[in-house]
Amino acid sequence: xxxxxxxxxxxxxxxxxxxxxxxxxxxxxxxxxxxxxxxxxxxxxxxxxxxxxxxxxxxxxxxxxxxxxxxxxxxxxxxxxxxxxxxxxxxxxxxxxxxxxxxxxxxxxxxxxxxxxxxxxxxxxxxxxxxxxxxxxxxxxxxxxxxxxxxxxxxxxxxxxxxxxxxxxxxxxxxxxxxxxxxxxxxxxxxxxxxxxxxxxxxxxxxxxxxxxxxxxxxxxxxxxxxxxxxxxxxxxxxxxxxxxxxxxxxxxxxxxxxxxxxxxxxxxxxxxxxxxxxxxxxxxxxxxxxxxxxxxxxxxxxxxxxxxxxxxxxxxxxxxxxxxxxxxxxxxxxxxxxxxxxxxxxxxxxxxxxxxxxxxxxxxxxxxxxxxxxxxxxxxxxxxxxxx
Amino acid sequence: xxxxxxxxxxxxxxxxxxxxxxxxxxxxxxxxxxxxxxxxxxxxxxxxxxxxxxxxxxxxxxxxxxxxxxxxxxxxxxxxxxxxxxxxxxxxxxxxxxxxxxxxxxxxxxxxxxxxxxxxxxxxxxxxxxxxxxxxxxxxxxxxxxxxxxxxxxxxxxxxxxxxxxxxxxxxxxxxxxxxxxxxxxxxxxxxxxxxxxxxxxxxxxxxxxxxxxxxxxxxxxxxxxxxxxxxxxxxxxxxxxxxxxxxxxxxxxxxxxxxxxxxxxxxxxxxxxxxxxxxxxxxxxxxxxxxxxxxxxxxxxxxxxxxxxxxxxxxxxxxxxxxxxxxxxxxxxxxxxxxxxxxxxxxxxxxxxxxxxxxxxxxxxxxxxxxxxxxxxxxxxxxxxxxx
Numbered sequence: 001x002x003x004x005x006x007x008x009x010x011x012x013x014x015x016x017x018x019x020x021x022x023x024x025x026x027x028x029x030x031x032x033x034x035x036x037x038x039x040x041x042x043x044x045x046x047x048x049x050x051x052x053x054x055x056x057x058x059x060x061x062x063x064x065x066x067x068x069x070x071x072x073x074x075x076x077x078x079x080x081x082x083x084x085x086x087x088x089x090x091x092x093x094x095x096x097x098x099x100x101x102x103x104x105x106x107x108x109x110x111x112x113x114x115x116x117x118x119x120x121x122x123x124x125x126x127x128x129x130x131x132x133x134x135x136x137x138x139x140x141x142x143x144x145x146x147x148x149x150x151x152x153x154x155x156x157x158x159x160x161x162x163x164x165x166x167x168x169x170x171x172x173x174x175x176x177x178x179x180x181x182x183x184x185x186x187x188x189x190x191x192x193x194x195x196x197x198x199x200x201x202x203x204x205x206x207x208x209x210x211x212x213x214x215x216x217x218x219x220x221x222x223x224x225x226x227x228x229x230x231x232x233x234x235x236x237x238x239x240x241x242x243x244x245x246x247x248x249x250x251x252x253x254x255x256x257x258x259x260x261x262x263x264x265x266x267x268x269x270x271x272x273x274x275x276x277x278x279x280x281x282x283x284x285x286x287x288x289x290x291x292x293x294x295x296x297x298x299x300x301x302x303x304x305x306x307x308x309x310x311x312x313x314x315x316x317x318x319x320x321x322x323x324x325x326x327x328x329x330x331x332x333x334x335x336x337x338x339x340x341x342x343x344x345x346x347x348x349x350x351x352x353x354x355x356x357x358x359x360x361x362x363x364x365x366x367x368x369x370x371x372x373x374x375x376x377x378x379x380x381x382x383x384x385x386x387x388x389x
Numbered sequence: 390x391x392x393x394x395x396x397x398x399x400x401x402x403x404x405x406x407x408x409x410x411x412x413x414x415x416x417x418x419x420x421x422x423x424x425x426x427x428x429x430x431x432x433x434x435x436x437x438x439x440x441x442x443x444x445x446x447x448x449x450x451x452x453x454x455x456x457x458x459x460x461x462x463x464x465x466x467x468x469x470x471x472x473x474x475x476x477x478x479x480x481x482x483x484x485x486x487x488x489x490x491x492x493x494x495x496x497x498x499x500x501x502x503x504x505x506x507x508x509x510x511x512x513x514x515x516x517x518x519x520x521x522x523x524x525x526x527x528x529x530x531x532x533x534x535x536x537x538x539x540x541x542x543x544x545x546x547x548x549x550x551x552x553x554x555x556x557x558x559x560x561x562x563x564x565x566x567x568x569x570x571x572x573x574x575x576x577x578x579x580x581x582x583x584x585x586x587x588x589x590x591x592x593x594x595x596x597x598x599x600x601x602x603x604x605x606x607x608x609x610x611x612x613x614x615x616x617x618x619x620x621x622x623x624x625x626x627x628x629x630x631x632x633x634x635x636x637x638x639x640x641x642x643x644x645x646x647x648x649x650x651x652x653x654x655x656x657x658x659x660x661x662x663x664x665x666x667x668x669x670x671x672x673x674x675x676x677x678x679x680x681x682x683x684x685x686x687x688x689x690x691x692x693x694x695x696x697x698x699x700x701x702x703x704x705x706x707x708x709x710x711x712x713x714x715x716x717x718x719x720x721x722x723x724x725x726x727x728x729x730x731x732x733x734x735x736x737x738x739x740x741x742x743x744x745x746x747x748x749x750x751x752x753x754x755x756x757x758x759x760x761x762x763x764x765x766x767x768x769x770x771x772x773x774x775x776x777x778x
Contacts, residue, residue: 062471066766076651127448
């Protein structure tokens, strides 16, 4: 079984660029990733691609071959869709293909174009990640769904709006010097608390923005990296995926995310590491409460303690285990189909030392990525490690 | 590397059932496949699922976990989308997972719900498989795209509307006793020629219908089949995938489908068989001309000779190499996301002897499935073989 290296990463700026097509965005990310890797596009054996709502935002399905063409890759392309975990799933499939010896060089990534739909249109489009018959038709949107999860969490374990606000404040702080982030603007707890309420207890600043963007990584086998003398010190050493019932009302409890528990357990076992080994994590904070659930599923906090992790300074830039140094979905932005791959990009840069926030984790050698779909009916977790050669 | 057995198959009737939801359709197919296999749903390790236009037809993305739930599978689920090759790609991923030892038991399948959109709505939705910027906005739909391919074929290699009509006549004939087929009605060449023209030279009867339906297969490892004494005589021994540029105008020529050439070459080499070994094939005849291109890509006819294969009786039920004994997309129907998996279902039944048309291929031991996306910008080919034990 071959090891899997992240040979290159490419990210567009995340934010509002409604004039750019999906293919324009992914061409930038994919070409940048190949250039960063120093890999010839003719060596690429497949494109594994995540996209969520292209049918609605661009009247464009079948994006696999379209995006291969945009990057100049003459190889089979496959699209994966798992709502907001779409490119996380694509990364997972890529890791398996390289491990199994099926491929030596893959481009894996994703794109989403959302802002052209407007906020209401994008919110409606996002709702296709929930159960249309039993949730969406009853009026539920994702802010409402995560608000239910937050209320359940507060009822079960305690926590306050201020605790959640500290997560948003932290992630905005982390994004301050990330020039690819949608928001490079500091906020404080009062800003979060005083912002318009979206769905109690989640206000505007508890919610990630609507974003356009693309991300891509070049995955190569250990052998290919060695043969081509690539600068590819970061490996993906663990992968896990979990699933859950779609509709919240079918679940045993709302204050936890068992699909992420399963994905984390599998990824840790796969890599042979434990939560104690993790130095830095990028987690799926589509809403502040989502970061709490992620930390607990990943075993980075005890159940019931994730809610105060940011307020206590444990997950801040200068804390013991910084979380979302990119700014997270909250401040970096959340172009849905790009998010899973972008987490891998950010962690690879953090671990190899060329991220704007690398200084905060100078000795880090293990990173964790957590990407969730819907109300965590899909979850994918990856472990990244710095290798000696 | 483990061999991969088709342990069970499940198919809904294809046709117009606008009152049935996608989950209702897939629940039937998935549960039937598990029952046919005699496999306990608790043994299923993942669902690999194809769907194309659920976002437009049902306002429902993220169908992986939803469909796992519908079948009662408590395992991670992933959706694959490659236009009309969506579940063909899912089958391919399933084959690889079993081979690589990652899984012993998988459910693989797909669904499409289309008739609720109406013919015009479904045609518009199908167009998301083409290049929206450069084809669809110029007014191109799939009947138009395949008409261009047919015109190019006629110009390059010759052929007549009557030749194409013989393909439709054949596939309707084959569907006569397939109770799951959308049309069980004989037609003649005059019917095809006299039908309303859709896009010259393709008339109404050169075109597959708009369909609802679902299909599922249970894939297991050789070891699991042996341990559980399953009746699983048919194996998938070869898999291949190819890709091409999306837009027709970017291609070197229109009268061939190089993505299918590549997929076939890979699948044959993978299985260690040649076109001469193939006894029966299910190919992607979304339009009559598509069957011609498929036969030539698969090496079942010389280039330029596929167009007369049906008229000459070579691919009919009593011909030397029957093609689309199910009725094909033309007469059996084409619920897009289900089609690739349904071809595997039909071939497995034909080869194991319990298909209504098994008598036509009583001595067959090798079958071929060809599933295409868009104007064959994606193609997947599988080889199925009867194993001795």
